[in-house]
Amino acid sequence: MKAVRFSRFGGPEVLEIVELPDPHPGPGEVRVAVGAAGVNASDWKKRQGLMDQELPQTMGYEAAGVVDELGEGVDxxxxxxxxxxxxxxxxxxxxxxxxxxxxxxxRSLDVVTAAALPSAVETAARALDQLGVRAGSTLLVHGASGTIGQAAVQLAVAGGARVIGTGSPATHDRLRSLGAEPVAYGTGMADRVRALAPGGVDLALDVAGSGVLPELVGLAGGPQRVMTIADVAGAQEHGVRFSTGESGRALWALAQVAGLVESGRFSLPVGRTFPLAEVAEAHRVGESGLVRGKLVLVVSPEPPG
Structure with a gap:
């Protein structure tokens, strides 16, 4: 099979399309003929040598496709x-x-859109769970217009929370459509949040970083009510929790979000697609930060109808 691999650390130019042996599923696993695979920031961190130091390495943690082989026990x-x-x-x-x-x-999703879901959904669901968001909570999501932010907004709203989400004015219509009350980020953000929630918020989730943790702590009433997935240094400085998957991942969220999609209560935008052979360009675009929405590699286009 063809696969993305790199044999040295560096820029996007180190990525290659190579022939590798076909994999086979173990117990409880399935093999898919990949239709599309997501591209994430962790991919270029891995390529730069900021994660695993072994070489060579293959790429990608999320995919969508058609099952073509079952592992033992899969029913x-x-x-x-x-x-x-x-x-x-x-x-x-x-x-x-x-x-x-x-x-x-x-049934309502194609494989490209489905490939954009796993990482964003798991990260958002895990952070909401670790933060303790419940029905009736008032939650502030900083960076609500990004892919993970939009996932967090929709999952929280589906769970019965009131959500206030920060984003640029251009994203406010989208945030409203997801069930959030939008607020512009930047200078005066805390005052704008208090105009909607005079007593502050119950909980706050930082998806975007950008040094806002002190404001979030003030709005939520303490660092224990704030979680970040984007600001490790700030979390340490301000006593805020940093969400990781070390204590367990929210893998149950895949089935949950599939149900929400079917009922019309969840969607995530695909920002741009690339053929597998253009994976290096996908990395360049992703690292530039200029495309809003998920980047997806199309491996095998789904036939129409």
């Missing part, structure tokens, strides 16, 4: 079913991928 899907999920061996950007955690793709 919840069949060969030919469309699924999306996580490839824990980091080789999702390939023609074939083994998914360790998966859910059926909702």
């Amino acid at each position: 919840d899907v069949a060969v030919g079913d469309r699924v999306f999920g996580f490839c824990t061996d980091g080789a999702a950007q390939a023609e074939l991928a083994v998914l360790s955690f998966y859910a059926r793709i909702p």
